Amino acid sequence: DQQVKQNSPSLSVQEGRISILNCDYTNSMFDYFLWYKKYPAEGPTFLISISSIKDKNEDGRFTVFLNKSAKHLSLHIVPSQPGDSAVYFCAASDWVNTPLVFGKGTRLSVIA
Amino acid sequence: KAGVTQTPRYLIKTRGQQVTLSCSPISGHRSVSWYQQTPGQGLQFLFEYFSETQRNKGNFPGRFSGRQFSNSRSEMNVSTLELGDSALYLCASSLQRATPTDTQYFGPGTRLTVL
Numbered sequence: 237d238q239q240v241k242q243n244s245p246s247l248s249v250q251e252g253r254i255s256i257l258n259c260d261y262t263n264s265m266f267d268y269f270l271w272y273k274k275y276p277a278e279g280p281t282f283l284i285s286i287s288s289i290k291d292k293n294e295d296g297r298f299t300v301f302l303n304k305s306a307k308h309l310s311l312h313i314v315p316s317q318p319g320d321s322a323v324y325f326c327a328a329s330d331w332v333n334t335p336l337v338f339g340k341g342t343r344l345s346v347i348a
Numbered sequence: 349k350a351g352v353t354q355t356p357r358y359l360i361k362t363r364g365q366q367v368t369l370s371c372s373p374i375s376g377h378r379s380v381s382w383y384q385q386t387p388g389q390g391l392q393f394l395f396e397y398f399s400e401t402q403r404n405k406g407n408f409p410g411r412f413s414g415r416q417f418s419n420s421r422s423e424m425n426v427s428t429l430e431l432g433d434s435a436l437y438l439c440a441s442s443l444q445r446a447t448p449t450d451t452q453y454f455g456p457g458t459r460l461t462v463l
Contacts, residue, residue, distance in 0.1 A: 281454065282451045336448065337393070338383075
C-alpha cells in the first residue's frame with residue numbers, strides 16, 4: 237500500500253514558467269514532509285521541508301504548500317530553469333516511526 | 349568535507365549469489381540508512397544504523413542484512429540474490445538519528461544487476 241503517492245511520473249514545463257509537483261498521502265499520522273531532488277548518477281539531495289503546523293514554506297524559488305485536510309502537498313518552482321530538470325521525490329514521516337516514506341518520484345523536464 | 353561514498357558503483361551478480369555493499373558516511377555523521385530504489389516502487393527504506401546498532405528496519409526479507417562499524421562505516425549484505433533484487437541501493441548519512449529534521453545526505457548509490 238503506497239502511503240505517499242506522486243501520481244504524475246513526468247512533467248514538462250517551459251523555462252521561466254511555474255512547475256507544480258504534487259504529492260498525496262494516506263497516513264494521517266504523517267506530520268513532517270520533505271522534497272528531495274535527484275539528478276542522474278547522483279544520490280537525492282534535500283530541497284525543502286514543511287511540518288504539519290505550517291501550510292507554506294518558502295526557500296528562494298521553491299515553495300511547498302501543505303493541505304492537511306486533503307492530505308496533499310505541492311512543490312512550486314518559480315521561475316523554472318533548465319537546471320531544475322531532475323526527478324523530485326516527496327517524502328513523509330510520522331516522527332514516531334522515523335524512517336522516511338518516499339513517493340515514486342516525478343521526472344521534471346524544463347525546456348529552454 | 350567529503351560526501352557520502354558508496355562502493356562499488358556497479359555490480360553484476362547471478363541468482364543465488366550474495367553481495368556486500370559498502371557505505372562511508374560524511375565525517376562526523378553517526379547514522380547510516382539504506383534504501384532500495386526501483387522504478388516500480390521508488391525509494392524504500394531498508395534499515396538504519398546508529399552507534400553500531402540497528403535502530404529501524406523496513407519491510408524486507410531476512411536476506412537483507414547490514415552492520416555498522418565503530419568508525420560509522422556501514423555494509424549491507426544481500427544473500428541468495430533474486431532477479432527482483434536488481435535495483436539502485438542508496439546509503440544516506442545524518443549527524444545523529446535519522447529524524448525528519450536531521451537532514452540525510454545521500455551517496456550516489458550502487459547499481460546492482462542480478463542476472
